[in-house]
Amino acid sequence: LRNRKMSSNHLSHIESMSQAPSGAGKISQLNAVILGESLASEENDLVFPSKEFSAQALVSSPQQYVEMYKRSIDDPAGFWSDIASQFYWNQKWGDQVFSENLDVRKGPIQIEWFKGGITNICYNCLDKNVEAGLGDKTAIYWEGNEPGVGASSTYSELLQQVCQLANYLKDVGVKKGDAVVIYLPMLMELPIAMLACARIGAVHSVVFAGFSADSLAQRIIDCKPKVILTCNAVKRGPKTINLKSIVDAALDLSSKDGVSVGICLTYENASAETRENTKWKNGRDVWWQDVVPKYPTSCEVEWVDAEDPLFLLYTSGSTGKPKGVLHTTGGYMVYTATTFKYAFDYKSTDVYWCTADCGWITGHSYVTYGPMLNGATVVVFEGAPNYPDSGRCWEIVDKYKISIFYTAPTLVRSLMRDDDKYVTRHSRKSLRVLGSVGEPINPSAWRWFFNLVGDSKCPISDTWWQTETGGFMITPLPGAWPQKPGSATFPFFGVQPVIVDEKGNEIEGECSGYLCVKGSWPGAFRTLFGDHERYETTYFKPFEGYYFSGDGCSRDKDGYYWLTGRVDDVINVSGHRIGTAEVESALASHPQCAEAAVVGVEHEVKGQGIYAFVTLVEGVPYSEELRKSLVFMVRNQIGAFAAPDRIHWAPGLPKTRSGKIMRRILRKIASRQLEELGDISTLADPSVVDQLIALADV
Numbered sequence: 001l002r003n004r005k006m007s008s009n010h011l012s013h014i015e016s017m018s019q020a021p022s023g024a025g026k027i028s029q030l031n032a033v034i035l036g037e038s039l040a041s042e043e044n045d046l047v048f049p050s051k052e053f054s055a056q057a058l059v060s061s062p063q064q065y066v067e068m069y070k071r072s073i074d075d076p077a078g079f080w081s082d083i084a085s086q087f088y089w090n091q092k093w094g095d096q097v098f099s100e101n102l103d104v105r106k107g108p109i110q111i112e113w114f115k116g117g118i119t120n121i122c123y124n125c126l127d128k129n130v131e132a133g134l135g136d137k138t139a140i141y142w143e144g145n146e147p148g149v150g151a152s153s154t155y156s157e158l159l160q161q162v163c164q165l166a167n168y169l170k171d172v173g174v175k176k177g178d179a180v181v182i183y184l185p186m187l188m189e190l191p192i193a194m195l196a197c198a199r200i201g202a203v204h205s206v207v208f209a210g211f212s213a214d215s216l217a218q219r220i221i222d223c224k225p226k227v228i229l230t231c232n233a234v235k236r237g238p239k240t241i242n243l244k245s246i247v248d249a250a251l252d253l254s255s256k257d258g259v260s261v262g263i264c265l266t267y268e269n270a271s272a273e274t275r276e277n278t279k280w281k282n283g284r285d286v287w288w289q290d291v292v293p294k295y296p297t298s299c300e301v302e303w304v305d306a307e308d309p310l311f312l313l314y315t316s317g318s319t320g321k322p323k324g325v326l327h328t329t330g331g332y333m334v335y336t337a338t339t340f341k342y343a344f345d346y347k348s349t350d351v352y353w354c355t356a357d358c359g360w361i362t363g364h365s366y367v368t369y370g371p372m373l374n375g376a377t378v379v380v381f382e383g384a385p386n387y388p389d390s391g392r393c394w395e396i397v398d399k400y401k402i403s404i405f406y407t408a409p410t411l412v413r414s415l416m417r418d419d420d421k422y423v424t425r426h427s428r429k430s431l432r433v434l435g436s437v438g439e440p441i442n443p444s445a446w447r448w449f450f451n452l453v454g455d456s457k458c459p460i461s462d463t464w465w466q467t468e469t470g471g472f473m474i475t476p477l478p479g480a481w482p483q484k485p486g487s488a489t490f491p492f493f494g495v496q497p498v499i500v501d502e503k504g505n506e507i508e509g510e511c512s513g514y515l516c517v518k519g520s521w522p523g524a525f526r527t528l529f530g531d532h533e534r535y536e537t538t539y540f541k542p543f544e545g546y547y548f549s550g551d552g553c554s555r556d557k558d559g560y561y562w563l564t565g566r567v568d569d570v571i572n573v574s575g576h577r578i579g580t581a582e583v584e585s586a587l588a589s590h591p592q593c594a595e596a597a598v599v600g601v602e603h604e605v606k607g608q609g610i611y612a613f614v615t616l617v618e619g620v621p622y623s624e625e626l627r628k629s630l631v632f633m634v635r636n637q638i639g640a641f642a643a644p645d646r647i648h649w650a651p652g653l654p655k656t657r658s659g660k661i662m663r664r665i666l667r668k669i670a671s672r673q674l675e676e677l678g679d680i681s682t683l684a685d686p687s688v689v690d691q692l693i694a695l696a697d698v
């Protein structure tokens, strides 16, 4: 196992600060934490956990973290096998806890954890908890779109519900290794569906129910599921969305491509739509409620190898086609459970709510698997967080006495725009820990979240991670060290972040550059479904020897990490990852669009907005109608969340002589930083820049 030597970039600071204060007088910042003194000031911008919080925290001091972190790097096999032993394994893994090759120069990229270990993640989420006496504990509180509508399941009930669906799936021929697509909103049935697949060794691929028929079809064609699970409709805020008709269209499209899905199991979401109004294809479509409850409430577990696939989740990259990120069972299980426990300082009395949808990785790792592996009580919310008004989240917090609340900066920013009374009229006194994910949280949103929502007493875990990483990579451990608003702080156990320059050289100390990771961790994805070459090219070739995250990052003098956003052609809109190439190809498929180039621009609420430069086919005039139909094209091909915020008419695009679009210039024009256009002399036709500027407000 090569190159696992520890990089000392952040430890040196924590370590040096954890010595007793020298007689010289000046107490270092971290000594202050250790001594329990609050030295927070504008100058050093440190926000300290209270003494009471630290005293009860799982990791309560920098020293404890340093000790555990060092062991995780010096002896990863020992560190992770000790943790893994706390799960149920039908058979223990082989002699080697993990094996890895992360260097393309040394052969194919390969990562394995707990190989030979036989387990089942559904068993560990449900049966194990029931056997441990948690059967009567609430597993899920489900809160419907309309206030007052809700349901709940205990761990025993959830196990039975999962078993019934698992039995149905087995009965219709779904076997270990088969793909099942899940296109469901945040009903209780969504985690149930994921767990049922896992129970029988089927590979789920959840598609966010905001994706269009085209996007859903693309994913179906790629993974060829035997069954698709959906519901007839859903209400989000005041709007009804007819999901079944989107699925119908997607199934038509995929069968034209030669992929036909035998069964469409449809949950009747009666609060949104009636059976009578739901279009139906006999022979293929089956009402969930007509069949699933008839099946036995126990179902034998399919034991799988730690390295057998658990799920596929498609995510955007810098080229058009979405990537099927593949996670396997054992390492993912150990990693999501452990990160959940430490980053949220989880206690068995906590009630936990993550506002993410299970259609994204956050919902996989931190709505379903991570919390349930810990036997946590999880809130699942169907609706929109500002419906019927901006106080809904805090109403839900009070209703279920939520103690850990995990959300995205975009939601914080949007709620922040409304009157504080929407927050303050609810008590929120149950809150203990807050969390943030999806994009960098700007310090002003951080402070509003911390001061107002958390009454200045709840640490914020600003968790940096990705679909690919499976779980948290850089995150505060609440109670262990002071936070800096906007910094994800320090790496989780076993994670070795490195910052490299353009040539791939590691930079030490205070610096900025590209964020990479050295060595593997149990939750890492193992491949891109059906395209291992793209996996290697995208993630392991840009900086040989490392996993490349696609993010820029800086490290400050105290060793804190600050994520600065994507450095590739991916835009982060409201925490959703959108490839510019995907939006461009949707726009270019409009018959009147000759060419399109898409860039991200700063957006007050969404973090980044989508700004599209569009060149029309010769002779076609600009019009408001055309603008709308271009936006419609994107909604139709990807989903409403990817709709451009702005269409900028472009007689031409700035290109180099070899035909490459210079996005740097487009970004400057989009953000109106016209004095910073830089050198435009290398353009094939520099006059396009003036033409674009002239059309900026058209």
Ligand code: PRX
Residues within 6 Å of the ligand: 315, 360, 361, 362, 436, 437, 438, 439, 440, 441, 462, 463, 464, 465, 466, 467, 468, 488, 549, 550, 551, 563, 564, 565, 566, 572, 575, 576, 577
């Ligand atoms: O740019 C980073 C940003 O979200 C990207 C990963 O997106 P996705 O795979 O969709 O997963 C989102 C949820 C994990 C990253 O490359 N990102 C995520 N969390 C943070 C973040 N940027 C800054 N701070 C974060 N806490």
